[in-house]
Amino acid sequence: MNNMPKTKIGIVAVSRDCFPESLSVTRREALIKAYKEKYDPEDIYECPVCIVESEIHMVQALEDIKKAGCDALVVYLGNFGPEISETLLAKHFDGPKMFVAAAEESGDNLLDGRGDAYCGMLNASYNLKLRNIKAYIPEYPVGTAEECADMIHEFLPIARTVKALSELKIISFGPRPLNFLACNAPIKPLYDLGIEIEENSELDLFEAFNQHEGDERIPAIIKEMEEELGAGNKKPEILSKLAQYELTLKDWIRDHKGYRKYVTIAGKCWPAFQTQFGFVPCYVNSRLAAQGIPVSCEVDIYGALSEFIGTVVSQDAVTLLDINNSVPADMYNEEIKDNYDYTQKDTFMGFHCGNTAKSKLSFCEMKYQKIMARTLPEEVTQGTLEGDIAPGDITFFRLQSTADTKLRAYVAQGEILPVATRSFGSIGVFAIPEMGRFYRHVLIEKNFPHHGAVAFGHFGKTLYEVFKYIGVDVDEIGFNQPKNMLYKTENPFS
Structure with missing residues (x-):
């Protein structure tokens, strides 16, 4: 890295x-x-x-x-x-x-x-x-x-x-998808932090991608991908396009970083990306994250920034996941209740389509994007890296701007449990102490979007100090408070 x-x-x-x-x-x-x-x-x-x-x-x-x-x-x-x-x-x-x-x-x-x-x-x-x-x-x-x-x-x-x-540039491609205001936030606080941002159209990216057709470097990247995927290479026919896209992004970084030393990317993957590019970029995003260049999904600029912060703090690959779905009661009762000291409300599933680095997965397969394939031909949704995320300690966190350009953040430490998800995408069963209350009184109450950055290890102490240092008011840094510590908005009689 x-x-x-x-x-x-x-x-x-x-x-x-x-x-x-x-x-x-x-x-x-x-x-x-x-x-x-x-x-x-x-x-x-x-x-x-x-x-x-x-x-x-x-x-x-x-x-x-x-x-x-x-x-x-x-x-x-x-x-x-x-x-x-x-x-x-x-x-x-x-x-x-x-x-x-x-x-x-x-x-x-x-x-x-x-x-x-x-x-x-x-x-x-x-x-x-x-x-x-x-x-x-x-x-x-x-x-x-x-x-x-x-x-x-x-x-x-x-x-x-x-x-x-202070030496970072965030490169973004395309406006956020329609009906996806969740990750929208003003960019003024980025400049206040000393960060530069370069916003591009996805049409610019498409043009650059087409200019890389037949690039002589593509076979070497395909070979890397084949070695990395091994038996999980279930969609070999898409590797050429994915390699072409990876080279497009790396060359864009080389040619556009300007005077800045470090780069992260906020990319787009739907609704027109699949039909025009002919694939989804998830696997390429996972590879760049493993190389220290995190790429957020759905043009999530503050998600990309959060991922970059986690990468620099941990000096390891991070990922960006939806705080996605609850763990079903039968699954909790069968596999978690008597084995771990967590209530059902402490658990949830973190998911995204296939952007998590292979090194952070228990197993992986190159597949198609199941959600997109419900409305599109399956062949244009290929390119996800699916698998259960490896168990171990994690820190869930995010830095975000409010609509009136104030910075706020959250940090919560927990773990990924060694429980099979029985689902699809890059996904894991997460457990964070008092997650239910944290979900209600920090994530919902403070209007955080559904994307959260995940660092693999416990880095809460460092992240909290980073957020303080860069100017986030301590009252705006949420964390999963213990039972005996009420949130300001929590009903004391509940």
Whole structure:
């Protein structure tokens, strides 16, 4: 996956001039040592130029970490710290930043060895707010060298995602299908996030597709597809067109990304796509997602953005699914009730036509799109990758704009159960604690569309912090609240 940055964090220690500078020096050295012993040493850069005590030191440190190629910053309060210089450093650094502070080491060293960084963090946070500077501050931002190393490692995917969004272009094709307002949302918040968007007609895409007919690269892509599908290659006659389409999208990205470094796509797949292109694009979408270029269905721009965020956070393939249907009572009673600690209302099925990467499926077959084939010739609906999604931990989430251009989001952790779906498409039986209440008081109440992004693993903590950092109000970040925590709109007598 190369559709995301390799983040390098510059560690700059600070010191208030009336405190021993040696405290910040030795604590910084211990922090760097702890990080490199536990994590990838290439993640971080130790600024050796100075301990920042003044505005002049701030400029020197800023120049040094820029020269070293750092695209994220950690301001480390080895002691109380100079509130003006340290926050100016954050102000003038162009990239995500974090503040963290050193804990005291020993009760036997509380005279000249006391740093008061616990107090200094309060002044730092006040000054950051005073100057309207966004910075990540961990839940408990004071710790030992080892604890601070862990906090910095938790900051890494947050920084990587914030940086990636500032260099992202979303490419969309076609207006949303008729009677499909669900994923419609204003694009103004994208520009506010620093994201570029290129909106195209599906006619532009069709022209580019036709220009790739007979492309000499098609046989190599077909071979890749045949090897990937194996015995699941049930529609070999469609692979040539799918390969042609994949090359069309990749060449479009190459030719249209412009000055942006990263790209995601919001594509169209109906109602005219099948009859004109002669296939559905689901399998190609799944392949691009596996390569770190998520493609949303049905021109879902915020779905594509959500998928991209999940890809960068998890550094793994994600998928976009409909929060689709309830689990029937007989199926729940037979296979879930006595085997898992979930109520029926905690469970649901996540589904889409066939866009989930093969690596995330328990089994797969290249098939036709059953829903579309109800009204169209089956041969033009071929191209889905069907199979039950592999069981394991998941995070369901989405970033969305409201009609009046306010950002809101949700994050919910759960799992996919090892229960056969007995259905079609890319589909799984999902279980999220208190899903029924979450469905009613977040998804419905906050007017979220039916598409949700799925990351394979538990990434709720990181996603929540990403949404906070990019400016989503905490009151607008929904999550699956436990039973003893009522939603604002929940009837207390129910």
